[in-house]
Amino acid sequence: KVWTELGFEEMTGNMTVSSFWTFDALFTAQDHPVREMHDTFFLGRKGLLPDKKLVKAVKDCHEKGIPGSKGWNYIWDEEEAKKMVLRTHTTCLSSQTLAKLKEEDLPKKYFAVGKVFRNETVDWSHGFEFYQTEGIVVDKDANFRNLLGYLKEFYKKMGFTKIRFSPAYFPYTEPSVEVNVWHPERKVWLELGGAGILRPEITVPLMGKNIPVLAWGLGFDRIITDYYEVKDLRELYKNDITYLRNKKAWMKI
Helix, strand or coil, rough: CCHCCCCCECCCCCCCCEEHHCCCHCCCCCCCCCCCCCCCCEEECCCCCCCHHHHHHHHHHHHHHCCCCCCCCCCCCCHHEEHHHHHHHHCHHHHHHHHHHHHCCCEEEEHHHHHECCCCECCCCCCCEEEEEEEEECCCCCCCEEEHHHHHHHHHCCCCCCCCEEECCCEEEEEEEEEEEEEECCCEEEEEEEEECCCCCHHHHHHCCCCEEEEEEHHHHHHHHHHCCCHHHHHCCCCCCHHHHHCCCCCCC
16 A cells, blocks of 8 residues: 555566576576575476577676676576576566566556565564565666655655664665664664665666666565564464454554
8 A cells, every 4th residue: 555655556476486587687696695595495396488588688698797797707507597486585576577668668666565485594583484565666767865765755654763774785786775673672773675776787688778776675574563563573474363363464453
């Protein structure tokens, strides 16, 4: 509801996706640690790649770069890109959406809310499965200040008053920013997600030219725990039918 009120259209897709959309289209090198078993759930099978023109554009960007970028300077492996995974982020929906966009369609704003999976140690603020809310703004006039404005407005509508942004590094955005909110009970700043402007190594292969794309991926379960005063992230997935029936999931009263 928050995103639609701000004029965003929804993106949807499968939770199982090829490494091409999850990693390669987002300029994540094939030898990057995030693509190893200890971070990602691989499904032991391979999927199909999109049309050959797009695959070649991504391949060339990895191997040789684009004007202003040297790429990764290695031999890109098509078979590696075919490996199916449980999506590690909803940004794969953004890469799929950008590949379909035409310049005459712009400007456009999209959002998604979906489950993602990571091979992480479970504790009060981390889970191996969780929901993420994704957003992209594709507009030739978009800038970093616009990005911070969208994020502030979203968190404001979710009831957060103490927010901070700090410089960060993410493989597919530059500049990048980390979003933190204050957890009053635990007296800590809680990291809720990352954001930035997509690198030209992503936009050029996917869209044919470097058009500014504001992008973010925010941990929705952590937002929910604060919004509904849930003390432990694991409570959202506990096997207690009475608790789940009595706990409001989407409507605060």
